[in-house]
Amino acid sequence: MATGFRIEIAPADGYAAALPELRAVREAVFVREQQVPAELELDAQDPLCRHALARDEQGRVIGTGRLTPERSLGRLAVHAEWRGRGVGEALLRALVTLAAELGWRELTLNAQTQTTGFYAREGFLPFGDGFVVAGIDHQPMRRLLDAVNPVESREAAVAALQGVVAGARRQLALYSRELDPGLLDRPEAVAALRRFATGGGQVRVLLQDPAAPQRAIAPLLNLGQRLTTAFEFRAIEEPVDRGYPSAYIVNDLGGWYFRALGHRFEGETRLDAPARARQLRALFDPVWERARPCSEYRALGI
Incomplete structure (x- = not known):
């Protein structure tokens, strides 16, 4: 893992405490940068998810991602100035590890099409048809955990x-x-x-x-x-x-x-x-x- 940040998994009941920091990152990336409507970005699943956070050396949240009850991975976001420094990869690996620890056999996600290579490098394969959300093309991907894909x-x-x-x-x-x-x-x-x-x-x-x-x-x-x-x-x-x-x-x-x-x-x-x-x-x-x-x-x- 690159230096200068750490990854932590929020407690299963810790959503309320983490919410302000989660929203700060996701609103910056999805709402302001990618122009995703705020009502789509913050959904009813959030309190039911397990969340991972990346913090810099001062403890500020610089990236986040989540696992949903449907056994999917999503909302992976990293502040622009921290991209290309291994934060996204570390968040993704932490969430994959958490899914395996939870006993999940399969993990799915909906990747923005320009990021499919990022997920492929961590073992996710495309399947099914692409679709559009908030004007952004997406591709379903999945990875079987502890199994041949x-x-x-x-x-x-x-x-x-x-x-x-x-x-x-x-x-x-x-x-x-x-x-x-x-x-x-x-x-x-x-x-x-x-x-x-x-x-x-x-x-x-x-x-x-x-x-x-x-x-x-x-x-x-x-x-x-x-x-x-x-x-x-x-x-x-x-x-x-x-x-x-x-x-x-x-x-x-x-x-x-x-x-x-x-x-x-x-x-x-x-x-x-x-x-x-x-x-x-x-x-x-x-x-x-x-x-x-x-x-x-x-x-x-x-």
Whole structure:
């Protein structure tokens, strides 16, 4: 957690005492900044919710969020001057932890569409149709707690990838047929891998068909050309390895996204399952040793 603030969970019966501080943050963010009508922002659920508060070193509330009786997460707000300093992430993780402690198996939320990547990095996947509230586009998202999360759409696949990449410490292993058009060429996916690589991360990529992304000039090849010390590509040539039907990405802190059929987006993901992550690395590593370096990529000049 970043320094300069702390997170606290208000007591279940502490809404009245916390109300002035909660309202100060939420009115600043939602009502004045985002122009949400005040009568929509403060609803009848508030007294029934569990609230998290972020305080600065002087004890002033700089951010807040809540869990509703319907087992959803919402009203996550951080003062503008504190954004980008880890406050939102800390609030979100505190609320997810609280939901797990309460025995909830699933947590849902309605994300403003420009914030879906923020929630994806913490394991939330989009589902269902978007909608508009107070003129702002929203997307339902959910995360199963202490369980594998099904990936059922392309958008959920992009979110799953973002979560695994964001959860890595130093290493990512990616097993793909041909750099997964529709997934690894999405701007959100490329941006996530760029952030990881420029932050000192190492990405190993195993490909069954290295020629296909080369013909398509896949964005990830462009990224690999610019960040040659971060990306390494190898081609699978052994017949026993080329017959493997699945695809996956796995990090070094227990996060993974696995697709039984590598040409499809449907699969499973989880950010906190180190045993399964070790299994996938045990599959990846010997194939990596047998594969040949993609020397042709170094000569692309792109």
